Amino acid sequence: MAVPFISEVKRTHTCGQLTAANVGEEVVLFGWVHNRRDLGGAVFIDLRDRDGLTQVVFEPNHAEAHETAGHLRLEYCIGIKGKVVSRGRNANPNLKTGEIEIKATDLTIFNRSEPTPFLVEDKVSTSEEKRLAYRYLDLRRGPLQHTLMTRSKMNALTRSYMVGNGFMELETPFMGKYTPGGARNFLVPSRINPGKFYALAESPQLYKQLFMVAGFDRYFQIVKCFRDEDLRVDRQPEFTQIDVEMSFVTQDDIFTMIEGLLKKLWGEVLGIDIPTPFMRMDFYESMAKYGNDKPDLRFGLEHVVLTDLIREHGEAGGVPMMWEAVQQKGIVKAMVVPAEKPLSRAESDKLEDFVKQAGAKGLARAKVNEAGEWTQSPLKTISPALRQAINAACNAKAGDLILFQFGRESLVHTVMANLRVHVAKKLGLIPEYGSGGQWKFLWVVNPPLFEYDEETNTWAAAHHAFTRPHDEDVQYLLTDPGRVKCHRYDVVLNGFEIGGGSIRLHDPKVQAEVFKALGIQDEEARAKFGFLLDALKYGAPPHGGLALGMDRLAMLLTGAESLRDVIPFPKSKTGTDLMTGAPGDVDEKQLREIHVRSVTPPQK
RNA sequence: GGGGAGUUAGUUCAGUUGGUUAGAACGCCGGCCUGUCACGCCGGAGGCCACGGGUUCAAGUCCCGUACUCCUCGCCA
Numbered sequence: 001m002a003v004p005f006i007s008e009v010k011r012t013h014t015c016g017q018l019t020a021a022n023v024g025e026e027v028v029l030f031g032w033v034h035n036r037r038d039l040g041g042a043v044f045i046d047l048r049d050r051d052g053l054t055q056v057v058f059e060p061n062h063a064e065a066h067e068t069a070g071h072l073r074l075e076y077c078i079g080i081k082g083k084v085v086s087r088g089r090n091a092n093p094n095l096k097t098g099e100i101e102i103k104a105t106d107l108t109i110f111n112r113s114e115p116t117p118f119l120v121e122d123k124v125s126t127s128e129e130k131r132l133a134y135r136y137l138d139l140r141r142g143p144l145q146h147t148l149m150t151r152s153k154m155n156a157l158t159r160s161y162m163v164g165n166g167f168m169e170l171e172t173p174f175m176g177k178y179t180p181g182g183a184r185n186f187l188v189p190s191r192i193n194p195g196k197f198y199a200l201a202e203s204p205q206l207y208k209q210l211f212m213v214a215g216f217d218r219y220f221q222i223v224k225c226f227r228d229e230d231l232r233v234d235r236q237p238e239f240t241q242i243d244v245e246m247s248f249v250t251q252d253d254i255f256t257m258i259e260g261l262l263k264k265l266w267g268e269v270l271g272i273d274i275p276t277p278f279m280r281m282d283f284y285e286s287m288a289k290y291g292n293d294k295p296d297l298r299f300g301l302e303h304v305v306l307t308d309l310i311r312e313h314g315e316a317g318g319v320p321m322m323w324e325a326v327q328q329k330g331i332v333k334a335m336v337v338p339a340e341k342p343l344s345r346a347e348s349d350k351l352e353d354f355v356k357q358a359g360a361k362g363l364a365r366a367k368v369n370e371a372g373e374w375t376q377s378p379l380k381t382i383s384p385a386l387r388q389a390i391n392a393a394c395n396a397k398a399g400d401l402i403l404f405q406f407g408r409e410s411l412v413h414t415v416m417a418n419l420r421v422h423v424a425k426k427l428g429l430i431p432e433y434g435s436g437g438q439w440k441f442l443w444v445v446n447p448p449l450f451e452y453d454e455e456t457n458t459w460a461a462a463h464h465a466f467t468r469p470h471d472e473d474v475q476y477l478l479t480d481p482g483r484v485k486c487h488r489y490d491v492v493l494n495g496f497e498i499g500g501g502s503i504r505l506h507d508p509k510v511q512a513e514v515f516k517a518l519g520i521q522d523e524e525a526r527a528k529f530g531f532l533l534d535a536l537k538y539g540a541p542p543h544g545g546l547a548l549g550m551d552r553l554a555m556l557l558t559g560a561e562s563l564r565d566v567i568p569f570p571k572s573k574t575g576t577d578l579m580t581g582a583p584g585d586v587d588e589k590q591l592r593e594i595h596v597r598s599v600t601p602p603q604k
Numbered sequence: 605g606g607g608g609a610g611u612u613a614g615u616u617c618a619g620u621u622g623g624u625u626a627g628a629a630c631g632c633c634g635g636c637c638u639g640u641c642a643c644g645c646c647g648g649a650g651g652c653c654a655c656g657g658g659u660u661c662a663a664g665u666c667c668c669g670u671a672c673u674c675c676u677c678g679c680c681a
Contacts, residue, residue, distance in 0.1 A: 041638025129673050182681040229680040
């Protein structure tokens, strides 16, 4: 007689729970057939749910269940009832539940499964394309289940920490007004207002400042943000931030609060106590030593800026290409691959391909010998004086390999930053993926308020137009904008920018000067940010905040190789959802309704 | 938008100098098997070689284009 599973026979345990302590108990488990070993007499099934695996054995003395078990296939969804027995000598030490098995008396098949497009195993055995197309099967895999459980836990921990510190979780609109500058927005046409568009929020930035004006004092939100930019391994068009804003605080107050949150996350998720306060590094120091504002401090290989040295030696230095680069406002940087961790000649040659891929013209290098002379180097005409000076600046000794880049400042930084990480992986200083057990947190602080845009010959806001400049630099806003530093900060971990924010500009007078420096006219400012400028006039409190990239945090906490592995339903490199086919075509009628006409003929 | 890599059974891959019937493993179907845990053994089905052109007596293989996926630079205040 069939047992009425689910309606009357309820699940008693999950597949990761049972141990030797449960021997003798009658249990009911539900799950999926992870593996089967049919020996004719005994049929073994590994039953899987999100909690783990349990071995179930069907024997001929329970004829009905045994007969059905013979027809089980991978990924069938089933329920079983039976008795927990010890496996004694046959225990499987690789399994959490390996000491026991269930001798099944009853079995029901809730649903059969067609052969799956790929096997559901912990180890990835198929292309990412297939995984994304059948994401619901991919998500059955152990590592992804674990990752999403960790994310869930991170959400819960964040909420309890923030609420415990007096923060309110408040919501902001996704559909807002388009504001120029920054990331490209996704646009949503308005049906009711012909020809008008909403923009999907690239962050709740302006709204959270209005919360401060409104007097909510401490705000946070775990919120989706949307940016229509090209994707990367750590970038998706929709992603999640832990968004935070506080009133009446200094930069240090915010750092302390965020360090506390990260300490809690690392403590509760990984059981690791990360030391606080985090190290702080000046923006310019980071650019000089590491080539970007998100340095990976798990290893050395610091850059050495040689620009001044080349300038001092001038033409007499005997390195005409570097000398020319310096004269054209370029920079010269070097990096030392130490003799203790040598690269083979072939590996060094490959570095050249690597930097070219990153946009460099080439890679000058020099192997230092006992006499301090250089071999393997294209810089054959260098003067002995400059050579010695460079050796000294780089602290280079016999056997070291010096790598050089010179030219346009931003390109040299980018290439050298990439090269530094690339060489570190080649030398085994850090693993290809994951933390390697090292967690190097730091704050990168005091960046410039403006960046010079060489294309338009204008100053642009490096962060956003409402970042507060250092008080002592306000006097230079109009006379020497490049000199103005600001209260902006990024929190960096192992080479990833995991968050960033600023103290906001709440003084309308200084605000007006910033707009002036940016060449933004009053009317223009009103049209773009009028509501915020108005708000600042009505007793806006001093305030500041920060946003943490939840997806990147999850990626780092789980050791995932890609952001796609910590997002349940991510987009592919070209922004398409390989499962649903989004973005897709829509009817002509739908377009008419929203007053939009496509200039691209329908595909196919 | 630029550069690079890839696409062959359901899946992962092999496929020689261009040569006649495109292989293996896992999965799937059938049979045997009572202590397996990558169970084992026997048999079987399964291919528009991504798509479109071209070269050739002959193309999975060589050439050109397209699509898709991934990596990378630009871009991401």
